[in-house]
Amino acid sequence: GGGGGAVITGTLEREFTAETSETWANGSTVSVEDSEWRVEVAGENATEFTLVEVLDRQAILGADDAAENETVTLEDGEYVAVTDENGDRTLVPVDEYFPAPEEQSYATGETLEYDGQTVTVDDVTADGAVLVWETTQTETVEVGQHSVVTFGGTDYVAHFQDTSTLQMSSDIEAYEAQVSEIDRFNQYNSGLSRILVLSVLSSIMLAGMAFIPSRY
Template identity: 30%
Template sequence: MQRRAAAVSVALLVLLAAGSFAFIGAAQQPEVSLDDPDYTVASNEPRTIGGTEYAFGEVTESSAAANWTNESAQYTETWSAEDTVAYQGANYTVVIPNESDPSTFRLEEAQEVDRETIEQNGTTYVVIEDGENRTLVPRDQYLPEPTVHEFSEGDAIDYEGNDNETSVASVAQGEVTIEWFAPMTNELTFSEGENTSIGDTDYRAHFAQQDGTPVLQLTTDYEDYDEDVDAQTYFNERINGLWGIVILASSAAALLVMLAFMPSRY
């Protein structure tokens, strides 16, 4: 009698587990499908968005990238006081006035001594040997007067290695900033469900199939995208619940079988 009742219970549990498992196998997860995307782009397509042309590379099932060129991007470089910089084919030292709000600076020629030097009482001397005679000449007297170039904010400056027009952007306490404008290539990347700023607009990215080929869809209709994602979340929660039924029913059936066949003590 005990085993007969256990067999009926096991059959019901197995039926419940099998039904849940069959439903899991038949159920299909809802897809994210944009009704009216702002842009649809395939691999290696150029596309003008917000007045700027973007060159898209390969579009996969989960990622894409695009390049665009800013024809007049700002470049800057900062020089600190006492830095050595190249200017007109020679090395110069950056000299900034010791003021709270300077507006000028100097480039002083960085001269090198071609003889032995020594330090005495805080002064650098150049050693000049003439036979057995040895003369010490202060370094400042040995070298010619250094070439000095003075600059103010807004002045043009010949920045070595840069063919673009360069100017002094700002002079501050302890540092000088120079700037120039030139083309700059920038890259945008896209990932599923992520927002990417293009110009002044944020676009949500979605990857779909079009004639068997992955395409990137960009939309500003976040509600359309989020509704489909919420439907997927709800579906997955229900599927996880069914898996719980399969596991619990199978475990309970196995436990009943083991208990039914345990030897009786009486």
């Protein structure tokens, strides 16, 4: 039996720029520049949002030898218990004890650094803020001989001329029509070859029969 030809396949790869977006909901917490921030949007028709630093109260209390590690909650508010050098214990309101959190405001169209890239405030609503940025992505497609693949949003038909040359056409109908025409041509040639071989064999047989000696 005869062996089949080698099957040629290939891989297409392209890099492209895509826009990525992320929504920060009003009241949510986000991590920016290694710190935690609370997202605040004021009003229904706001065009900006504010990042309010989320203080690490536990770390601040732990670093203060004079303060107890837990706040004290009373009917009239929350306090930090501080013991002075004389051993006297005083309750200090948390708003007085802890530093005022840092605030950063951003309006639509402004930029900030987030997750290692520069992002743009695309939209602000009462529900939160939408940030956008561009990323580089890679698209990979496996290709087989005469296969139809979608690459970069367009359909192509693939044809390998050899193991190092790939032709791609977006005119799939014309390509398929051409392949059909080639197939018909090959079938026609194959038919002619069979007719020619049979004709030659017939001629040889007839010629041979002419030289068969007669028994009579």
